[in-house]
Amino acid sequence: MIELSAGQGPRGRDAAAIPDFDAVAFGPFSLRSRLLEKDGLPVRLGSRAMDILRLLVSRAGEVVPKNEILGYAWSGLSVEEVSLRVHVAELRKVLGDGKDGARYITNIPGRGYCFVAPVRRGGRAEVATPASRVPERAAPPPSLPRRLDRMVGREDAVAELAARLLRDRFVTLRGPGGIGKTTVATALAHEMCDSFDGNVHFLEFGPLKDGALVASTVAAALGLVVHHEDPSASIVNFLRGRRLLLVLDSCEHVIEEVARLAENIYREAPGIVILATSRESLLVEGEQIFELVSLPGPPQGTRLSAGEVLAYPAVRLFVDRAVAAGHRDDITDEDAEVLARICGKLDGIALAIELAAARVGLYGLREMAALLDNRLQLEWRGRRTAPPRQQTLGATLDWSFGLIGESERIVFQRLAVFAGHFTLRGAIAVAAGAEMAEDRVVEALEQLVVKSLVSTQPDGASRRYRLLDATRAYALQKLGDGGQLAQIAHRHALYVQCTLEAGMRDKEGGDHASRLQESASLLADARAALQWAYANDDGAGLRVPLAGSCTRLFVELNLLNEARIWSDRALAMLDEADRGGAWELELQSTLGHALMFTERNSEQAEAALRRGLEIAEALSDHANTFRLLSRLNMFYRRTGRYRHLVPTALHAERIARVIGDTAGIAGSKALLGVSYHLAGDQAAAQAHLDQGLRDDAALRGTQPGHFAYSRTPQIPLARVLWLRGFPDRALECIRPLVGASAPHDVVMHCIALCWSASVFGWLGDWSSVEVMTGRLTAHASMHGLVPYEAVAAGFRAQSMIARGEAAGGVDLMRSALPRLHADRYELYASAFAADLSRGLVSLGQLTEGIQVLHETILRVEREGGAFDMPELLRLRGELEIQGGNPDAAEADLVASISLAEQQGALSWRLRAEMSLARLRTRQHVQNPLEQLAQTYARFSEGFETADLIAARRMLNEPGA
Template identity: 35%
Template sequence: MDGSAAPAPGNLPAALTGLVGRDDEIERLASLLRATRLLTVTGTGGCGKTRLALALAERRRPDFPDGAWWVDLAASTEHEHVATAVAAALGVAQSPGEEEAATVIRHLRPRTALLVLDNCEQVVAAVAVLIDRLLTSCPGLTVVATSREVIGVSGETVFRLGGLRLPDGDGAGAEAVELFLQRARTADPWFPATPDHADAVARLCRRLDGLPLAIELAAARVGVLGVAEIADRLDRDAAILRHPSRTAPARHQTLQATLDWSHRLLTEPERILFRRLSAFQGTFSLAAAEAVAAGAGIDPGEVVDLLAGLVVKSLVLPVGRGTGYRYRMLETIRQYGERTLALSGEREAVHAAHADFYLGLAEEARTGVEGSDQARWLDLMEAEHDNVRAVLRRDLPSRPHLRAGMTALMWPFWYRRGYYHEARSWLEQAAADADGPRELRAAVLTGAGVLAFLQCDYPIACERLSKARALYEEAGDLAGLATALQRLGSVAREEGRFADARRLHEESLAIWTELGDGAGVAASLDYLGFAAWLEGDAVRAVDLCRRAVAAFRASGRRQETAAAMINLGAATRLTGETGRAEAILRGSLEIARHLGYQEGIAWALHELALTLASAEPEPGAFGDVRAPEPGAAEGTTVAGMLRESLATHLALGDRWRVASVVESIAEIVTTPVAPRRAAALLGAADALRRTLGAPVPPAERPALTACVETLHAALGARAFADAWRGGETMTLDEMADAAVEAGGEEPAAGGPEPFDAYGLTGRELAVLRLVSRGMTNREIAGELHISAGTAGVHVSNILRKLGVTSRVQAAAMVRDAGPPGRAG
């Protein structure tokens, strides 16, 4: 005897490819299999159920002395063939006159075995009957089933399998990316995994929802197309996802075939609902499905049961738990549904019903986001935002003014949640339509003017708001007129025309008072208080803002309360009550974060940082002006608050506040440690203000003047002027980079920067400084408010420019040359 162990009984097929990822799923399934006798792995076609079930069976095979047995039911189209297929896989001969199910039971009754039934969906009823008989008659039997539909047997444990883990930054550690790279190198052994490819691969994997089959089909195209080309073509033609293997199952050779397989298993009412649900983007509610999909073959009362059937068949996924259930389709499935909808001839009618539902919801939300139930409506419209976008993108000849109506209703939400860039794009498109009703044109122009103001395009803001004002006056719409006057007053305030600002806000206040509109009155008081504290009249500002806060609180308007509290806190700081100012500003920040009010978060952080800095007994003595150590929470130090504020204002496009925050960073963070950089930042901020036509407000001038005097004394007039002029030539991004780097070491006066010869940009110098501290790409991303993928690209460029091949070598260069960083 050679002493070798006998082969384990069973017929598990050999895996031709390694299993990528799924470690957590395998652990969970192995645990479940110890506690149940029927475990069904269900999920949409192509999610990897078969491969996962095989890995599970291989892992648990030692627990079953009589073997692990595999039965592929993909070819079984008749219910009576199921027992036959199981008997054949077990190698059991049928006795004369004995039915096949009885033969299988006779064989398995005395055995402890694992039976895996793969691809059960097209014969699920027969599988359910057979499994029930087997489990009842064979006490040592455990069954694992894979199916796009739940089996529906008593005692069944269901495991819903989704896609592979998706990338959240540069794709590092993401299972979907790892699978793509492995399969891409099969198609093209020289496929480069460079930072240049990282974003494209991550985008493609997200586009494919992490579905293993779809990723493998996409990777097979790498030898012919670039990754970005594959992703772009997918939006036009999913037929590009075709498997080159001649031996792959027909249903897996194209994504279309996989979905055709699932579609054929639906009843006709389910098919109707399925194609109509493709009108939704992102997630949707049951109420939305009932409103959009009912009619012409589906009664409203049938929708819930049909939807449940699509969930059971893994074509629709539930999202959320308990009372918060919503639903979604994977994008690849939704696009398949769109194609069937187009072929059905129902597309325009379904899209019109979809548009009507969301226009009605937007009308309710417009009132809701300005009322006491603000937070709920903001969250609801956030959840529905993808569907609103879908309405705006579609051209419906039967709804000529739909886009204008939707944008007029949506801009207050977009403002509150910080969608400035997107909002301006939609509003400007709608504003170009001069044929709409007068009231609608005025509302669109108001929104367009407000968003232009928020991004500091003051001439455009004035033009849009002035046109809206004229239309409101023509229509006799006093509320609209008061709104336009308020917003024109805000433009005047930022341009430093304080007398005009006061006049416009007072005119607005008079109209709101006449109308008896308490919220309008509070808004005008708040705007007047804002102008007062910027002018330096802190006592008047406190009085006005305190009244505004009280009125907003009484009406339950939390976002407006938060904004008014920032004005109140800033004005209170100017009176010298820094402790009270801090409490007010922290309260505002808490509300703004709860609501997702991005402008309020950034603004409150700025004013809170100024308050904390002004409360310090010895300027520059507090120990948090430098960048926090790795692991410290951003936004918990003065420097961190200013960086977070700057990043958010930059993302919003609010350049007026960008200039103010950069000046604060120069004054508080940079001057004590890097005076040349501080002078350059002030020069950059001054150039930005001149471009905008927005001078430094009187309330902020004393701190700026004191900072300039300090820098003059530290640098001398010539060096100060040189640094200032250098700052004036910075782009907005370069200024932001320099501000983010604030807190670095100041190089020796008069000496060249140690890394000037390598041509590193300001952002690359900041990244290099963090690399030298041992930070990972993800930690660098958090520090600099960029994506991990972008950080990785910067690191790659830095290594190339320095002529080294590793981060360790780059860090050694920093240690030898001294800390990198530019002061001017």
């Protein structure tokens, strides 16, 4: 980017404040300071339009807001936006924007303007005078194809390739069909014409049907008249001692003959530079490979603005060709998401992008995206003047398909069933059979990679393979036409199921991290296998085991909605042979888990978890017994049924000891710690959480859905530490979470955000509560964890009430609490009800506030009490004081102090002691602050937190 000063301009501005800058070029134009030239000749441009051009070029690829452009070009003046539009129109007209496919300036509605043409830095441009005018270039050699008016996204490749050619002399530009090899080779030939004084010969071998004609074609292009059958020796003799660039385009179908001739030329004619384009390497002496990769496109699943997506060459090419075909030229932020999806589907293949873009004017962007989702259109036609093999994607792929052997064709078609990347093991499992030995599959795959029909990338010590979407659609069509689709799809589904099942066994053996990565790479294939198995009778026998394997993967990848849908669907298809077996266990466990987080803590969720536990115990499956107990414990936490927590956690601990697994034992300690905390025994909670934290490394190896606070045992410990009277240590536990990125386990991250927010609230740090709430809202919404959205609303209402925004906070809390009750999500409901009562009282609705607290206390008592019962009793006591009922108030406050002491919750006791001291001061009781002073003295830290500051003020008041 060229830095331009935002200083003053010529009209009333200080022209010297705008620095001169090195010349830049775009298309046929060059720009230096305030001089614009086209092909070396000055171009007349108004002063305002020049200012606008300078600013846009300086920030090429970036959306420049309209008000910023106005402020720069009309500094100090108040003008209407229409003035900007008029001058941009003038600028576009001068540049020829939109003519012959040229694109320079794009309007981003509601945002501003973006300079989208590639900008090249160069030497300082000279003012064109008769003496210094740049001479016109000589006409290119007649053998060169016409240069495209605009090439998008390949400028760096052309520059690097030119340097490689001058250094290495012999380079093969390799890549799959339609990726743009001929376009790059043509641009390079034109670019290097001057370097070779016009001695550039471009030979297009595509039309050749017979390899024996290669040498005579080259001889004819060089102007040689050769009368014997093989003119190769004459060609080499002619080229020896000469200097020229020889471009050999589309070599793959005559590769043997081209390779032999190119190698002889390289050896015998050192002044000759050779550029070959091919879908496979020539494999001869001297050859260097330049792999032409797909045009970079925006990442999938990421929200980007229009300006951001236009920074990617694949999008720029698509928009450029779409506008040339009649589509509007203003790209909105709403369009950006669709453009990203389209370009992702087209894999950065230039031909595919051009063919699709040419039809946007007919279908529209969203309809085009839907068409590509349904079936890649292999027969869409492109430019009439293109070679026949490049006029459709189907023709391009027919060309490649015709160049491979029978074994390669069979393997190529069978590999099309893979929806994503696959391994060599996967290729063998799907493509090998009685008629195709494994070694033939390996050999065929190697040749498909060499011929650019299969792409490959390293994966640690091994490699992964993939068919690009266009290639895959073509191969699938061939597979279906041959009548083998059902057979190969069944093999594929069986491979997916067996691979995931093996991964499940290995993860239970402790090798979770490495196996999860391998399993995750099967996600696209898992989805494809499920869709096929449930839509075709041939897949009926695989449906239950396939769903069981895939839903475990979905849970591990936090795809809980998919886990719920497929586990529910598979359970409906269970036959008697599967009932009570391992697959029903897996499906019931997954369904209960997924229902809990995506819908509600329903009776169906509990029934599924209990049924899973029943099967696990009947099968003596200790690992799944522990997993089901952990999930049931989570269910009881969420539903507020605290009396069940410690018994299920103790049961889980016994199972963990039977298993003898370090992570399981550490997990059971953390599970017990959380259970004791919520049930109201903070001393026992701290002891068990401390034990769990000591085995933190083991806990981090556990799987998602293992609800022993597997990756964040310090989060429940923070709550326990605050309750126990250690506010500073509590803050140390949760501070690392502020600003931390979300971990892999999205459910645990939600829980960590909720519990951290509660600690910040107890500390009186409402700014941090709001930060946590914002992150929780975004995280829950992103992953479809609907119940947590209501929890986030409750925390937001809590913050509002604490900050004095009682009316808004009460309204929001009144909407959040019914949602939590409907979801049977009671874990946070009691605290939120206490905040609602505070808000109601501040609005003058004391009776209703007391009633809310009274109903909440009764509900908690029915479930055996809870950790926050001392605080609920204290708050009711406070409200009874305001209602003029001191006896009831004192009873509640004394009960709160007694229960807080029993629970080991020193911080609850401090609050209750402050409330009781205020009551006794009003009652003129002797030494009303004595107990408060004793409780305050038990603290050893946290003296700058809200409660301790308030207690100190009471104790330090005059006469205290």
